[in-house]
Amino acid sequence: MEIEGEIVHRLDIANRRAYPKGMQAISVQNLIKRYAHTLAVDDISFTLERGQVLGLLGGNGAGKTTTIAMLLGLLVPTSGSITVLGHDMARDRFPALARMNFSSPYIALPARLTVYENLAVYGHLYNVPDLKRRIAALAEQFNLGTLLQRPAGELSAGQKTRVALAKSLINQPELLLLDEPTASLDPDTGDYVRGVLEEYRRTQGAAILLASHNMAEVERLCDNVLMLKAGRIVDRGPPAELIARYGREDMEQVFLDIARNGEL
Numbered sequence: 295m296e297i298e299g300e301i302v303h304r305l306d307i308a309n310r311r312a313y314p315k316g317m318q319a320i321s322v323q324n325l326i327k328r329y330a331h332t333l334a335v336d337d338i339s340f341t342l343e344r345g346q347v348l349g350l351l352g353g354n355g356a357g358k359t360t361t362i363a364m365l366l367g368l369l370v371p372t373s374g375s376i377t378v379l380g381h382d383m384a385r386d387r388f389p390a391l392a393r394m395n396f397s398s399p400y401i402a403l404p405a406r407l408t409v410y411e412n413l414a415v416y417g418h419l420y421n422v423p424d425l426k427r428r429i430a431a432l433a434e435q436f437n438l439g440t441l442l443q444r445p446a447g448e449l450s451a452g453q454k455t456r457v458a459l460a461k462s463l464i465n466q467p468e469l470l471l472l473d474e475p476t477a478s479l480d481p482d483t484g485d486y487v488r489g490v491l492e493e494y495r496r497t498q499g500a501a502i503l504l505a506s507h508n509m510a511e512v513e514r515l516c517d518n519v520l521m522l523k524a525g526r527i528v529d530r531g532p533p534a535e536l537i538a539r540y541g542r543e544d545m546e547q548v549f550l551d552i553a554r555n556g557e558l
C-alpha cells in the first residue's frame with residue numbers, strides 16, 4: 295500500500311510504451327534476502343518472458359512471498375539484481391510499477407471503503423482512462439455487481455479475493471504477480487478465475503508470476519515452474535517435463551516426491 299501511495303503522481307497508464315516481443319518481463323540475478331535470523335531467499339536467478347506464466351512452488355516458508363515482495367519493491371534485497379520490464383528495480387522502479395500489478399492475501403484492501411471506492415482509488419493511482427467503464431467491466435468479469443456498494447471489510451474471504459483480483463487488473467498490467475490467487479475461492483469460482491487469467495494472458499500477452507500450492511492450477515496455467523526450498527531453487531522446468539522426469543502422473547505427485555525425498 296505504502297509503495298503505491300508513494301508513486302501516485304508517477305503512474306500513468308497512457309504514457310506506457312509497448313515493449314518488444316521476446317523481451318523479458320522479469321530478470322532476477324543472484325537474489326538474496328536475509329532477515330535477522332533467516333536466509334529467506336538464497337541466491338536465486340530466473341527469468342520470465344513476456345506472455346508466459348511462471349509458477350513459484352515450495353513448501354511453507356520456502357521464500358515465495360519474500361521473492362514477490364522484492365519484485366514489487368516492497369522489500370529491499372540484501373544483494374542481487376531485479377530487472378522488471380527493462381527497468382532496474384533498485385534505481386528505476388516507478389516506470390515498471392506503473393505497468394505491473396499484484397494480488398496477495400497478505401495485503402488488505404482499505405476496509406471502510408466500499409468495493410467501488412477501492413477500485414476507484416486504485417484506478418486513480420494508476421491514472422486509468424475511462425475509469426467508470428473499466429470498473430464496470432471488471433465488476434462484470436468478477437461478478438462484483440452486488441458487492442460494489444459494500445464496505446470491503448465486510449466481505450467474505452472469497453469475495454475479498456475476487457475484489458483483489460479485479461484490483462490487480464485495473465491498470466491492464468503487462469506483468470501480474472499473484473500470491474495464492476485462488477486459495478480462498480470455491481472450486482467453481484476458482485475454475486472461473488483461472489479461465490479469466492488464461493484469457494488475460496492470451497489477449498494481452500501479459501506475463502504472470504504465480505505462487506501457488508494448488509498443483510492442478512499450476513499444471514493448467516504455468517509454462518514453467520521454479521521449485522523453491524529454504525530459499526533456493528532446487529528444480530525447474532515445464533510441468534509436463536518435470537512430470538515425465540520424475541516418472542509421475544501429475545505435479546501433485548512430483549511435489550510430494552521432491553518433498554518426501556527431502557528436497558522441498
Ligand SMILES: Nc1ncnc2c1ncn2[C@@H]1O[C@H](COP(=O)(O)OP(=O)(O)OP(=O)(O)O)[C@@H](O)[C@H]1O
Pocket residue numbers: 329330331332333334352353354355356357358359360361
Ligand atoms: N518479516 C520477516 N522477518 C523475519 N523473517 C521472515 C519475515 N518474513 C518472512 N520471514 C521468514 O522467511 C522465510 C520465507 O518466508 P516466506 O513468507 O517468503 O515463505 P513462503 O514461501 O511465502 O511461505 P508460505 O507458503 O507459508 O506462504 C520463512 O522462514 C519466514 O519465517
